[in-house]
Amino acid sequence: MQDRIYAEPQQRVSQFAFDEAVARVFPDMIRRSVPGYTTIIPMIELISARYAQAGTNLYDLGCSLGASTLAMRHGVKDKACQIIGVDNSEAMLNQCRQYVQEDSASAPVELVLGDIRQQPIENASLVTLNFTLQFLPPADRGPLLASIYAGLQPGGVLLLSEKVCFPEPEQSLQEVLHHDFKRANGYSDLEISQKRNALENVLITESLDTHKERLRQLGFAQVWVWYQCFNFVSMLAVKL
Numbered sequence: 001m002q003d004r005i006y007a008e009p010q011q012r013v014s015q016f017a018f019d020e021a022v023a024r025v026f027p028d029m030i031r032r033s034v035p036g037y038t039t040i041i042p043m044i045e046l047i048s049a050r051y052a053q054a055g056t057n058l059y060d061l062g063c064s065l066g067a068s069t070l071a072m073r074h075g076v077k078d079k080a081c082q083i084i085g086v087d088n089s090e091a092m093l094n095q096c097r098q099y100v101q102e103d104s105a106s107a108p109v110e111l112v113l114g115d116i117r118q119q120p121i122e123n124a125s126l127v128t129l130n131f132t133l134q135f136l137p138p139a140d141r142g143p144l145l146a147s148i149y150a151g152l153q154p155g156g157v158l159l160l161s162e163k164v165c166f167p168e169p170e171q172s173l174q175e176v177l178h179h180d181f182k183r184a185n186g187y188s189d190l191e192i193s194q195k196r197n198a199l200e201n202v203l204i205t206e207s208l209d210t211h212k213e214r215l216r217q218l219g220f221a222q223v224w225v226w227y228q229c230f231n232f233v234s235m236l237a238v239k240l
């Protein structure tokens with residue numbers, strides 16, 4: 001279904017939420033709004049194939065409709081891994097459950113309706129945060145990443161995709177290109193500006209340096225960017 005949530009003028013734009021209306025149009029919304037998303041998802045399959053360790057857990061935190069969860073599932077093949085997808089949006093998780101049932105891969109998937117900040121991380125070889133950490137209050141990000149680090153096995157990996165911010169003038173230039181991307185995908189200026197208002201104080205970006213520095217301070221031995229398109233970045237952080 002086409003995303004037309006912000007197509008008509010709204011007197012008061014309410015805060016963005018992952019509710020029923022968003023769940024219905026989410027695949028179209030994220031494909032047309034996040035540069036690189038359609039490349040990142042199949043790469044998660046390759047990254048899972050490389051880093052998933054037999055007999056471990058793989059977590060997808062903020063799994064939404066399960067695009068990243070299913071990419072992980074197809075990547076691990078028959079390595080005897082348990083995949084755990086977590087999301088606190090009931091609307092998202094209900095739809096996700098259906099996609100998991102219809103999917104052909106065989107690795108077991110458990111879906112948890114809950115807050116990723118309360119999710120125990122144990123015996124993990126891969127944890128994915130694909131455009132989810134940005135929705136947590138900044139003060140909650142370090143503790144979540146610390147619990148991920150503690151729950152990873154040696155050689156385990158965190159895949160972290162985020163919208164990031166830059167010092168000026170790069171910030172403005174990257175933003176212009178992002179808006180060009182949205183316009184090229186059929187969003188009007190009204191839709192772009194109403195969505196931006198809805199996301200204010202909901203999606204809070206940090207700089208790439210802030211992300212990298214925090215991951216290193218938490219103990220990740222190797223941290224690098226494996227993908228960037230405009231102000232959208234995906235990193236890998238390895239625990240040795």
Ligand SMILES: C[S@@+](CC[C@H](N)C(=O)[O-])C[C@H]1O[C@@H](n2cnc3c(N)ncnc32)[C@H](O)[C@@H]1O
Binds near residue numbers: 092
């Ligand atoms: C941009 S979407 C993630 C997209 C998804 N990972 C993918 O690759 O298609 C962010 C998701 O994080 C979920 N989320 C945000 N904050 C959360 C929290 N504190 N606990 C659990 N889920 C959360 C939202 O409900 C939403 O489904």
